[in-house]
Structure formats: C-alpha cells, structure tokens
Amino acid sequence: MPHRWGMTVDLDRCTGCEACVVACHAENNIPTVGPIEAGRGRAKHWIRVERYWEGEFPDVRLKFRPVLCQQCDNAPCEPVCPTYASSHTSEGLNAQIYNRCIGTRYCANACPYNVRFFNFFNPEWEKPLNLQLNPDVSIREQGVMEKCTFCVQRINAGKIGAKAEGREVRDGEVQPACVQSCTANALVFGDLNDPESAVSRLSRSARGSKLLEELGAQPKVTYLEKESWDDSSRR
C-alpha cells in the first residue's frame, strides 16, 4: 500500500520555542536574509510559529500555532501552476519541482495558508555557514518558489533503508527535521494509510481540526487543541 504522509500538531503541547524553525532552516538549506530584508517580507520559513494573543487585557492568553505546508489533498496551489512545477506525488505530497518553476508566484497567491515562498535573490550564507549545507537538498536559485517538503529527502532515505532490509517503513522511523527537534513532542509525523500509526490515531482525536477547514483544501496536517480556537478566549 502506498504511503500517505501526514502530521499532527498538538497546540496544547507547543511551547513556541521555535526549535522546529531552526531545524528546518538547517535541514533544508534555507538561507536567512537578515533583519532588513526580513522586515521587507522576504524571510523564508518553511515552518513558522504564529503567535496570537487571546482575550482582553488583563485576561489574556498567549497561543502558539506552528504553520507549515498543509500538504493538502485538494491543493489550491497545484492546478494554477502553468508548468506543473507544483504537482501532487503518488504519496500525497505537494511537490515543488524547482527546475520547472518559472516564478509566476500564482501558487503562493492561491495558497490560503501563505506557506509558499519566493526566492527574491540568489541564496547566500555567511561564512562558515556555507560549509554546513545539507547535500541531500538542492539549493534554489532566484526566481523560483519553494516550500515545506515534509523533508522528502528523509522520507526517501527511510524508504530506501527499509527496502534494503526487506521490510516496511516502521512508524516513527521517518521524522522530518521539525518533528525530530520538537522538545515538547507537539509534532507527530507518519503514515495516514496505516490506521495504527501514532499520527493516524492522533488525527482521529476529538481534539483535532484542520486550518481553514471551510475552504475544502483537505489538509493532511491536523491541529489538536482542547478547546476550539474561538471559545477559549472568552473564559
């Protein structure tokens, strides 16, 4: 049976430490752009921790929400790409094929989650950061879109390793960088086609909901939260 990769994000566990963001930058060769360019909206974070204050002062509560590509089943970014640079893989990932991308940025406009990023400049790393690039991940040139891949290089490595040993990929064996680095175990990754996997069980939780579910994009990332986003602020 083909894999169908998914993730759960437990908002009751997330501490907002942003270790996932740092791990993602390191794993996926995402350059930082410095404070000036970041201020101009050129920062690229394949995963980001959104911070929201809820309630009225002094009865306020701080909430964190890690947002990454939701790897939608019915992805709005895919049909709009004129060159098939944004396309669906057999394992349900929304792939971004850098070589096909001509940079219309239409996919980013169509994405309701704003998780697609444009390379405004060629990437640069300050020494010695240029020596720590991950050889498994390609560098993207100026003018192409990029986004979270669910660390597809790790998924492929896991599948190759399992195949060499003549077995299926074990649950929890493949972990994207963000999941691996999450200190609070808020992020769980796995195969949604395996009903017994941790991610499948958590996805079925009564606490689960999807981001902007009403748009019908059918994300494969499930957010877990004890109370719904709106009720909790009025306690």
Added chain:
Amino acid sequence: MTPPAANTLAEDLLAPVLQTTRKFYVAVALLGAVVLCGLATWGYQMYNGFGVTGYNWPVYWALHETNFVFWIGISHAGTLISAILRLVNATWRRPVTRCAEVITVFALMIGATFPLIHLGRPWLAFFLIPYPSERGIWPNYRSPLVWDFFAINTYLLGSVLFLLLPMIPDLALIRDRASGWRHRIYRVFSLGWQGTPRQWHRLESAMHIMALVILPVAVSVHTIVSFDFSMAIVPMWHSTIFGPYFVAGAIFSGVAALIVVMAILRKVLKLEQYLLPLHFQNLGKLLLLMSLLWGYFVFNERLTTWYGNSPHEMNVFWSTQNGEYAPLFWTMVLLNFVIPFPLLTVKKLRSITATVIASCGVIAGMWLERLLIIVPSLARKGSPYSWGSYTPEWPEVVIMVSSFAAMALLYTLFSKLVPLISVWELKSGEHSRRKAAARVQDVETAGELI
C-alpha cells in the same frame, strides 16, 4: 462643418507619412530614451533578483500584474469599439476606427510583455508553449495562466489582422505616391491591391467576418484575464461577477484611452477638420454608458460582499472601504464615476475638453481599480499572522512609466508608416454622403416628402 473635398483629404492625411518634421525626431528620441530606461530596469531586475522591487510575502502580485491587466484593458478600445461601430454601420465611425485599432495592437503588445516581466525566471517562459519535448511535459492546461497565454496570442493575431485588412487600400495609395525603397516596401504590404470591384467586394466581406469574429474573442480575452483572479480561492477574487466586470472595465478604460489619443492626434497632426466635436460627443456618451455600467458592477460586488459578511472577505472589504487602501478606493470612485458623470451627462458641459478631462480621470481610475483588485486581497488573505502590505520600489514604477512611453513611441512611429485616419473609408463616406444628398435633391424636386 463640411468635411474637406476628396483630393485635399488625401493630402492632409498622408502629410504625416510623407513629410517628417524635426518635432518627430525629438519625440522619438525622448520616448525612446524612456523606453530604454524601462528595458534596462527590467534587465536590472532580472540580474539582481526580483527583490529589487517592492514585492514581498504575501503580496506576490502587485504593480506588474496591475499594468498587465490595465494594458490588456486599454486594448479593448480599438477592436471592440471599431467592430461594434462597423457592424451597426455607424457612419460617424470612419475617422475613428483606425486610431482605435492601432491602440489595440500596441496596448496588447505592451500588456503581453508584463507577464514576462513579472516572471521570476523569464528566460524559461517558453515552458508555456506546448512544444514537443523529449520529456513529454506539456503546459498545465488547468492553469488560468495557460488560458491567458492562448487567449492573448489569439487576440493579438486577430486584432493585427483586423488592423491590417482595412489598411490595404491606404497602403496601395502610399505605394502609388512613394518612390524608391518605400515604394517597394509598400508594394509588398499592399498585397497587389488594384481597387477592382472584385477586390473591394472581398475586402468588405473579409472585414465583416473579422468584425464578427473579433467580438467574442475580445470578450473572452478579458474574461480569461479575470479568471487569473476569480479561479483562486482568495477573498474578494473568487467571484462570478469578475468576467463581465473586467470586460466592462476594459471597454470603459479603452474608450477613455481612445478619446485621449484622438485629442492628442487632433492637436499634433492638425486633424481638426476630421476629428470633430461630434466624435468626442458620441464617444463621450459611450464613456458615460460604461461609467454607469462600471458603477453598477462595483455596487453589486460591494453590496453582496458586505451583506454576505464572510469574515475572510470582510477583512479585505474594510481595508478598501475605510482602511489602508480607502484613499485609493475613494479616489477611484471619484475618477470613474463622480467626475465623469456630470461632465458627460449635462449636454452643455460635454465639450471636447470635458470629455478629455473625464477620460484622463477614467484612465487613472481604472488603473487604480486593477491595483485595488490585486493588492488588498493578497495582503489580507489567510490567517492574520501572515497579512502584509505593499509599497512599490522604483524598478516597477520605472517599468510602468516606460510602458506608457512605449505606447506613445509605437504610436508616433506608426504615424510615419500609415495614415492614422483611413483615407479610403473617409472617401467612401464622402461618396455615399454626396449620393444621399443627390437623392434628397431629387426627392425635393419631385415635390415629395422626405
């Protein structure tokens, strides 16, 4: 005012083609310099990266796309207006049609460069062409951008034909008056025109067919441009009204552009005898109609959004009504509706100057409309954490200014090649007018009622 006789008519209208003044060279040099600045800026943007512009996350479409929609809209001046006027056989159209058709072709050319300028990697734009590659990858026919690519190319081809066909007799006229290399070039382009009755008949049929064909093409082009926005589930983009709204807006800005161009030609080429107050009056009425239609569409769009009260859409809605983009929005309403309405409704006010003032306002207003469709929606989509804003940087502004210069430059150069008012159509108008007058005379002498 009676139009001039046939022989002076040809002299007057061919003068800009056969004689070149110093002013022409100065104008070409100045406009050419601005266009070169624009091209250099595009090169700068490609070389250094798109980051030199004001584009940012999440406003990934802004000024280049605004100019794209704006110029495609302007291109609806010609073909659509001249095709309609030809089909209903409005006799006053004769001096207007070619001015309009030329706008279409050049505005389309300029508009079609903006999708290239806006690409992150324009050198790979050929991926949009369905060429047989060994990897068997075709363009994605589900993408509205691919629909756009085909729609614009079809429209460009159609409007070039629509412009060229009625030019043939005039090209033959120049061929007969020119000598040397010019004679040879015009001989090629006049396609062996001798003015035989059979040729006239065929030309009339071909023009009639083209006028019929070009109308649905023109309507479809701007509908497809609107699909670039309305197909995406972005708040205030995802709307069924966008197709007709864009087409109406396009004709609106197109008529305005035509009036301004005609006023400039009238002054610069001294065509006061040909482009009469009547033409400005009639086009002014058309502009008024489009202004009302545009107002109707905006009212519909705004009312349904406000009444529906969907939270995603209301974020965008209020940012344009009383938020960040409100000054631009209300300026747009002022320019597109409040100012043109009295100027064009009250008959006493509807002078050439007034229609030109109204038209300049409409051109600016319709440009703002496109900006206000694109930017606020992108700046306010999704969760509030990812909202943004947009301020243009100099590169996109320079490119925009140079696109206007390119229009003026192409028009100036074209005025050297072909008379901007169709000589043969005016002559045939003159002919039928005389015949009608003669008939009236006959009837009068016969003592019958007309």
